[in-house]
Amino acid sequence: MKRTLLTVTLLAGSISLAACSSNSAKNRTAAELPPPPASSTTTTPPPPPSGPAAGSQADFVASVQSDTIHFDTDRYNVDAQSQTILQSQAQWLARYPMKRVTIEGHCDERGTRDYNIALGERRANAAKNYLVSLGVDASRISTVSYGKERPIALGSDEAAWAQNRRAVTVTVQ
Amino acid sequence: MKRISSALLGVLLAGLGAGSAIAQQQTLPASNAPQAAPTTAAPDDGGLTGSVTGEGAWQDLGVAIPAFPTDNAVPTAADGGNTAALGKNLARVVYNDLKNNGLFKPTGPDALPGIGYQEVAAPNFSGWRARSAEMLVQGFVRAAADGRLTVGCYLYDVGLGSELARQGYVVQPGDWRRAAHKCADMVYSRLSGESPFFDSKIAYIAETGPKDHRRKQLAIMDSDGANHRFITNGQATALTPRYSPDYQQIAYLSYLNGNPRIYVYDIGSGTQHLVLQSRNPTFAPRWSPDGKSLLFSMAIGGNTDIYRIPATGGEPVRLTNTPGINVGGSYSPDGKRIVFESDRSGSQQVYVMNADGADQKRISFFGGRAATPEWSPRGDQIAFTCICGNLRVAVMNPSGGDMRFLTNSWQDEAPTWSPNGRIVQFFRTEKNTGHTSIWQVDLTGLNERKLNTPVDASDPAWGPVLP
Numbered sequence: 001m002k003r004t005l006l007t008v009t010l011l012a013g014s015i016s017l018a019a020c021s022s023n024s025a026k027n028r029t030a031a032e033l034p035p036p037p038a039s040s041t042t043t044t045p046p047p048p049p050s051g052p053a054a055g056s057q058a059d060f061v062a063s064v065q066s067d068t069i070h071f072d073t074d075r076y077n078v079d080a081q082s083q084t085i086l087q088s089q090a091q092w093l094a095r096y097p098m099k100r101v102t103i104e105g106h107c108d109e110r111g112t113r114d115y116n117i118a119l120g121e122r123r124a125n126a127a128k129n130y131l132v133s134l135g136v137d138a139s140r141i142s143t144v145s146y147g148k149e150r151p152i153a154l155g156s157d158e159a160a161w162a163q164n165r166r167a168v169t170v171t172v173q
Numbered sequence: 174m175k176r177i178s179s180a181l182l183g184v185l186l187a188g189l190g191a192g193s194a195i196a197q198q199q200t201l202p203a204s205n206a207p208q209a210a211p212t213t214a215a216p217d218d219g220g221l222t223g224s225v226t227g228e229g230a231w232q233d234l235g236v237a238i239p240a241f242p243t244d245n246a247v248p249t250a251a252d253g254g255n256t257a258a259l260g261k262n263l264a265r266v267v268y269n270d271l272k273n274n275g276l277f278k279p280t281g282p283d284a285l286p287g288i289g290y291q292e293v294a295a296p297n298f299s300g301w302r303a304r305s306a307e308m309l310v311q312g313f314v315r316a317a318a319d320g321r322l323t324v325g326c327y328l329y330d331v332g333l334g335s336e337l338a339r340q341g342y343v344v345q346p347g348d349w350r351r352a353a354h355k356c357a358d359m360v361y362s363r364l365s366g367e368s369p370f371f372d373s374k375i376a377y378i379a380e381t382g383p384k385d386h387r388r389k390q391l392a393i394m395d396s397d398g399a400n401h402r403f404i405t406n407g408q409a410t411a412l413t414p415r416y417s418p419d420y421q422q423i424a425y426l427s428y429l430n431g432n433p434r435i436y437v438y439d440i441g442s443g444t445q446h447l448v449l450q451s452r453n454p455t456f457a458p459r460w461s462p463d464g465k466s467l468l469f470s471m472a473i474g475g476n477t478d479i480y481r482i483p484a485t486g487g488e489p490v491r492l493t494n495t496p497g498i499n500v501g502g503s504y505s506p507d508g509k510r511i512v513f514e515s516d517r518s519g520s521q522q523v524y525v526m527n528a529d530g531a532d533q534k535r536i537s538f539f540g541g542r543a544a545t546p547e548w549s550p551r552g553d554q555i556a557f558t559c560i561c562g563n564l565r566v567a568v569m570n571p572s573g574g575d576m577r578f579l580t581n582s583w584q585d586e587a588p589t590w591s592p593n594g595r596i597v598q599f600f601r602t603e604k605n606t607g608h609t610s611i612w613q614v615d616l617t618g619l620n621e622r623k624l625n626t627p628v629d630a631s632d633p634a635w636g637p638v639l640p
Contacts, residue, residue, distance in 0.1 A: 110564070110584070112521075112564070114413060114456060114470065114545065115545075118456075118498040118500050121472040121477065122477075151607075
């Protein structure tokens with residue numbers, strides 16, 4: 001399993017060419033991915049000795065491409081860029097099999113409150129499902145939706161809304 | 174059914190008293206003015222088609238409301254300290270109810286001469302005619318030995334020199350405003366032909382703090398903003414409250430313990446319970462008209478459906494079962510149907526189903542998205558949020574026809590009806606700053622105004638008229 005997960009990061013380019021809808025992303029399994037190049041096992045260096053404590057939230061943030069993926073307006077599909085990010089998260093989770101995470105789903109302010117709670121939950125679940133498809137045990141991932149209650153970008157424009165439509169993976173310490 | 178003590182929750186106000194004391198009706202002596210026929214010209218229109226488009230002539234009636242005299246100025250625990258000062262405050266509340274809602278052309282006690290106690294039931298019509306008053310509201314207040322207050326309210330037609338209506342109320346001193354609201358309701362109902370609405374309350378969310386760290390507290394107030402109280406202290410984000418029909422409980426969403434769940438807060442005891450123990454988020458609570466059950470939405474694996482559950486807890490019954498987001502829900506006044514929101518067609522739209530979940534059909538076809546539908550207490554209209562460019566409050570009939578916008582601002586959402594179905598409240602969000610405030614607008618689209626709240630405010634939920 002670990003070998004496969006390591007491979008996935010390298011294949012980001014080819015995956016993004018095949019940018020797929022959330023539904024197909026959900027169904028994608030590690031087995032469907034192309035075989036790994038020979039050099040795959042050398043591409044992920046261990047964390048530097050002076051860095052954050054192994055397995056900590058700081059280590060997670062330093063190790064993964066990003067703790068956050070973004071979504072289009074009123075959408076919850078995991079796009080190619082998000083897939084690469086989640087692959088890096090899956091890789092970290094494979095390295096620390098005892099670690100659990102919570103995925104927080106968020107929306108922009110341009111929706112109604114109840115619906116946004118449902119939509120945030122859907123986004124968090126889309127991220128979770130993708131991690132599970134990469135081999136992360138579902139029991140290690142919980143989800144919570146904050147709807148439009150916790151924006152990080154404070155403006156009322158497209159750029160701010162794009163930042164706020166997100167799912168953030170947080171390690172449970 | 175998990176009960177949590179209010180102390181643990183940091184609930185600020187345990188034991189507000191078990192609801193409101195009933196404003197006991199008191200039979201009043203007739204005035205010496207001749208009685209008008211018991212019905213006014215206001216028709217029982219049975220629908221809004223005729224009445225919303227044009228203002229009734231009653232809107233222009235000049236109504237004089239002098240201070241309510243007392244037979245004996247004695248100390249009282251009600252505002253004013255003694256019954257004479259209280260009498261002026263009572264008339265002020267009646268005046269402000271009418272004035273702030275754009276009803277009639279009222280003149281209040283601060284702009285009128287006082288009247289004697291004996292004059293209440295024997296009005297000086299010629300004097301009021303000289304002041305060009307068309308309608309006259311005269312009342313009195315008396316304190317009993319046990320402190321209870323009797324408030325009388327008479328409505329006269331000055332031109333005809335006749336009495337149109339009278340009511341008396343016996344209230345505890347702490348409920349003195351309710352007597353004034355009942356009086357304003359009597360005046361409004363008699364002159365407009367509409368059902369009363371002033372003697373009612375609003376639950377809402379009080380907001381403070383910066384946009385990315387909003388503190389959101391459950392709060393309640395009377396329909397005129399008085400008797401404001403915070404219920405929760407804001408440590409856990411509170412959202413989307415709904416008063417039970419008897420005002421004894423409030424269902425709302427709380428992030429207590431980190432996850433969004435619906436709680437029912439009991440006002441009398443200051444305790445609350447989780448409606449459903451679940452690993453899944455529960456949100457968007459809505460009471461049935463009889464107060465016995467709640468609709469709620471629950472997301473399982475990212476898929477949200479609407480359920481019904483006894484308000485005291487129990488087994489949930491699933492009402493929708495489609496992929497996507499089915500959320501919200503609002504009963505028709507007879508409890509037989511439910512209007513709700515679903516994105517099963519690809520975007521948020523409004524649907525209607527039977528109360529058991531059967532016969533689900535989409536009714537909104539306007540372009541844009543349609544969300545947060547709320548069935549009018551009169552049954553003839555559905556208010557909703559139109560997400561069409563900006564967010565705007567609109568109404569349509571239960572078949573989806575006759576859609577009309579009531580507001581036109583950057584972001585107005587979450588309509589709630591006045592008890593008589595004539596006014597819609599909603600909340601408005603300011604672009605960039607994220608400041609929120611509660612507003613209301615008539616079904617005519619007129620008389621839009623902001624409610625005064627101590628801090629920013631959202632998610633208003635207007636309850637029924639108190640008994």
